[in-house]
Amino acid sequence: MKIRKKFSSAYKPGVTIITVTNKAKFKKNIKENFVRCKYPEVEFIIILNSNKLNIKEYKSYFSILPNIKIYKLNEDISLGESMNFGIENSNYDYISKMDDDDYYGENYIGDLMNIFNYTSADIVGKASHFIYFEENESLNLWCGGNDSCYSKAVAGATLVMKKYIFDKVKFNRLNSGEDLDLIAQCNSLDFKIYSGDIFNYVYNRHKRIKYHSWKVSNLNLMLRSQKICRTNNYKQIVSM
Template sequence: MSKNTGVSVIVCTNKPHMMHNIFNNYQRQDYWNKEMIIILNHNRINKRKWRKFAHQSNSHNVTVYQLPEELSLGKCLNFAIRKSRFNYLAKFDDDDYYASTYLQNSMHTLLNENAGVVGRQDFYMYIQDKQELLIRHTDNHLIGGSLLFHKKIWKKIPFEDRSTGEDDAFYSGCVANKIPMAQPTFKDFVYIRQSNNKHHTWQPDEHTLYYNTTFVTHTDSFHPYIS
């Protein structure tokens, strides 16, 4: 890929305990030209600790910013994108799992299918407390943690000033503007959650959580199923 296909990974978090997961997801990416912009959306997170960890872990091209927790997730995402230096943007969630081929697969699909946005409607979902691995299908949107898109799309459809549903609103804007979208393989991404809603932005009841899912297996490690 050319030097113009660099990817800026955008991560917004208010969870200090997810620091290692965020850095591991970035470092794991087998992609030659990347950067990561982290937005700490919480007043009491120690920004120096995160910057020190980035240095000590040899995480190259990582920038850490801190914004007031009163700002919405949408505003934080827009801030991070304005700070990005590459034309392609990958939105990572702080608590999910991204396999080493994730960025490669996403960029390959976007460029080969001439899409403006790629994301996953089908994806692995792992319920940690029940050790359940499932495949989940969403009917009418792409899961927010799997979005990768060209910056020119964002300039036309920035994220709305809200902390829930900002991904759905972005997707709806893309549909309304007839932005071409494509879906890479689902086997390089795992949406991780507890059955309890306490620590999650999306808080469905049990029926909704398991709706449109296919059970794969009970396991204490989903890694053998990821490619």
């Protein structure tokens, strides 16, 4: 909160938020995340990566947002390639990768963007973050203690990057692990990565693993994370 106040009057460079989706059931969640965002200078890009999704329906559904582009790519095109397409069609100098089924608080972008004001990071994100397990309403903390510091990695769904890094790296042709692969490329080129605080983002784990590109079991993730509490309203806990 102190950092947010300190940089409240600082210049706010534009951010392009890119979400790639192939499941209609997450359309509402994408919209809620976008509408919730309080950052003043944003461009939204949605890339439909399924032949079953209707681009006209999406354009109508998201018409409330003034600065949005919606594209449809053939589902044979990978998630990584879809991200590259979004970056190529972005207007701003900062790129945010948002997943379609996670929670992003109203100050999520603003707080991560502030990090660029007091670090030499090329990439920011969250190495420590909350996980919510829908099947038992458990809110857990993943990788606790890796917040507010330089890091070799952050969660792929929390990547906010200076666009110039894509002069040297690209997302590879992958549908899973494309973000980890990109981070490995960035580390090999000595790009600096900074992990922000744990708040304003939640990795939602659904009961059905088919909705996740990371096929690890929920039990595995529960055992590897720290339980915070049981709740049916985590937003009031994680949002600041």
